[in-house]
Amino acid sequence: xxxxxxxxxxxxxxxxxxxxxxxxxxxxxxxxxxxxxxxxxxxxxxxxxxxxxxxxxxxxxxxxxxxxxxxxxxxxxxxxxxxxxxxxxxxxxxxxxxxxxxxxxxxxxxxxxxxxxxxxxxxxxxxxxxxxxxxxxxxxxxxxxxxxxxxxxxxxxxxxxxxxxxxxxxxxxxxxxxxxxxxxxxxxxxxxxxxxxxxxxxxxxxxxxxxxxxxxxxxxxxxxxxxxxxxxxxxxxxxxxxxxxxxxxxxxxxxxxxxxxxxxxxxxxxxxxxxxxxxxxxxxxxxxxxxxxxxxxxxxxxxxxxxxxxxxxxxxxxxxxxxxxxxxxxxxxxxxxxxxxxxxxxxxxxxxxxxxxxxxxxxxxxxxxxxxxxxxxxxxxxxxxxxxxxxxxxxxxxxxxx
Numbered sequence: 001x002x003x004x005x006x007x008x009x010x011x012x013x014x015x016x017x018x019x020x021x022x023x024x025x026x027x028x029x030x031x032x033x034x035x036x037x038x039x040x041x042x043x044x045x046x047x048x049x050x051x052x053x054x055x056x057x058x059x060x061x062x063x064x065x066x067x068x069x070x071x072x073x074x075x076x077x078x079x080x081x082x083x084x085x086x087x088x089x090x091x092x093x094x095x096x097x098x099x100x101x102x103x104x105x106x107x108x109x110x111x112x113x114x115x116x117x118x119x120x121x122x123x124x125x126x127x128x129x130x131x132x133x134x135x136x137x138x139x140x141x142x143x144x145x146x147x148x149x150x151x152x153x154x155x156x157x158x159x160x161x162x163x164x165x166x167x168x169x170x171x172x173x174x175x176x177x178x179x180x181x182x183x184x185x186x187x188x189x190x191x192x193x194x195x196x197x198x199x200x201x202x203x204x205x206x207x208x209x210x211x212x213x214x215x216x217x218x219x220x221x222x223x224x225x226x227x228x229x230x231x232x233x234x235x236x237x238x239x240x241x242x243x244x245x246x247x248x249x250x251x252x253x254x255x256x257x258x259x260x261x262x263x264x265x266x267x268x269x270x271x272x273x274x275x276x277x278x279x280x281x282x283x284x285x286x287x288x289x290x291x292x293x294x295x296x297x298x299x300x301x302x303x304x305x306x307x308x309x310x311x312x313x314x315x316x317x318x319x320x321x322x323x324x325x326x327x328x329x330x331x332x333x334x335x336x337x338x339x340x341x342x343x344x345x346x347x348x349x350x351x352x353x354x355x356x357x358x359x360x361x362x363x364x365x366x367x368x369x370x371x372x373x374x375x376x377x378x379x380x381x382x383x384x385x386x387x388x389x390x391x392x393x394x395x396x397x398x399x400x401x402x
Contacts, residue, residue: 005031007304008097008107009076010083011247013041014290015280016113017067017076018297019304023111024074026305031105032071033097035082040064041115042244042281043290045137046158047165052290060139063290084250086110091319092274092369093311108311109304112251112263112271112278113297116244116288121153125211126240133217133237138162141237142169148236151176151220153208159241160186160194166239167199174233176203176222203233211238246282258284268303269296274365275307306363314366317356319384325354326401329370329377331361336376336392343395344378351402 007023009016012034023030038044046060055063072078081099088095097105118136120126126134135141142165150170152163155177163173175194177184181204184191194200203222209230210221219234246261255271255278256264262284269277279296281288318325326348330337348355360367360374370379370386379389380401388401 003029003106004094005029005105005107006308007031007109007111007301008033008095008105009111009113010097011041011113011115011280011282012036012039012068012078013113013115013280013293014043014064014067015115015282015293015297015300016041016111017064017071018294019111019113019279019301020071020076020297021067021074022298022301023304024071024076026301028305028308030076031107032076032078033081033083033099033105034078035080035114037080039068039078041113041293043293045139047139047142047162049290060290083114086251086254088273088275091315093315095275108275108308110276111269111297111300111304112255112276112282113280113293113300114247114251114282116246116281118240119243119245121208121240121242123208123211125213125217129211129213129217129238132215133213134211135237135239136241138166138239141239142166145170145237147171149234150174150237150239151208151233151235152239152241154241154243155179155183156185156241156243157187157190160184160190162239162241163200164190164193164197167197170199170237173200174203174235175200176206176208176220178205178207178225180205203231206231208238244281244288248282260284269300270303274369275304275311277303307365310363310365314358317354318381321354321381322383323354325356325381327356327358327379327381329358329360329367329372329379331374331376332359333361334376340376340393340395340398343398347398347401 006028007030009019009032012032020030020032043060044064049058049060083097084100085098095107095110146169148170149172152173152175205225206222208220209223212219217237222231222233248261255273263278263282265278265283277300279300280293375392377391380387390397
């Protein structure tokens with residue numbers, strides 16, 4: 001734990017990898033910790049990908065391989081490790097990350113890109129037959145079901161698209177759908193492909209009540225939600241595509257989470273903890289796609305760079321500086337700030353005081369830390385400690401700082 005990284009990215013999905021590319025291109029020393037055996041997140045388990053701009057047709061694993069190669073080209077260091085704990089130093093700047101194996105790393109800024117995992121419904125038999133016919137990844141397991149009959153649970157984009165992909169391997173697909181006949185939650189193109197596929201059948205207004213079998217899956221019990229009737233459907237496997245849950249258990253109590261467990265972020269992907277940002281499917285947002293995760297990653301990386309620059313400037317110029325320093329929190333778009341700056345410049349020059357300007361329009365991190373609520377505020381520091389402040393001053397009241 002001798003090195004202090006500029007940025008440590010937790011999670012290697014499309015959001016994290018994009019953040020890595022931007023950080024490393026910005027000459028920031030960047031470490032990525034990935035808990036899985038390979039990078040790419042959920043995208044690395046996506047069989048077909050047709051909505052990454054400029055790439056007409058690809059697979060998730062192939063696209064993620066190019067993301068990783070791109071990140072490594074610019075110098076991103078990638079290590080395997082599942083993060084279990086994060087602590088912030090007393091000064092709020094250095095963050096210490098601990099992995100499940102007890103390894104520790106330090107960084108000035110963190111980007112949380114831990115993604116989301118498949119939702120477990122806890123249907124009777126689901127846990128018992130996981131890996132024995134129950135799967136959550138078509139890309140990983142499709143070839144195990146060559147020429148067999150399977151059931152797919154779900155009706156969203158992932159369920160529909162993966163059902164179409166699975167027909168390249170299996171004998172038949174029966175999709176169990178909660179909704180009325182003809183209603184799916186997927187986009188129009190995916191629906192059209194599924195409805196046109198002769199290998200796909202639909203069981204409408206239904207849910208899977210139980211997964212049955214001996215050593216391996218042998219069938220499912222399907223409940224009609226309108227009549228309550230139970231029908232037994234023979235199958236050799238069950239693929240579950242019923243949404244995701246965020247990988248944020250270890251973040252509880254560290255950053256603010258939504259009711260669903262997703263990370264709450266602002267416009268710059270910032271969390272409520274200064275210097276900690278988030279990107280990708282782990283964020284509380286409207287759309288979770290590869291392209292939106294990549295956008296999050298780029299934003300978080302640029303915001304991290306700005307945060308580090310601001311913090312290092314603050315420590316060097318103010319908190320670790322000897323003697324007297326005047327710090328002005330101002331907004332160049334506000335009339336009072338423009339009017340008062342010449343008076344403050346003169347006051348500092350006449351009294352041989354160092355003057356540090358903090359533009360609150362660009363960033364409010366440090367202003368928030370010192371409870372500067374807005375407007376033109378000047379704080380007098382001596383040897384890194386606040387001794388006096390004036391808010392919304394006049395030319396005369398500025399002299400009270402001395």
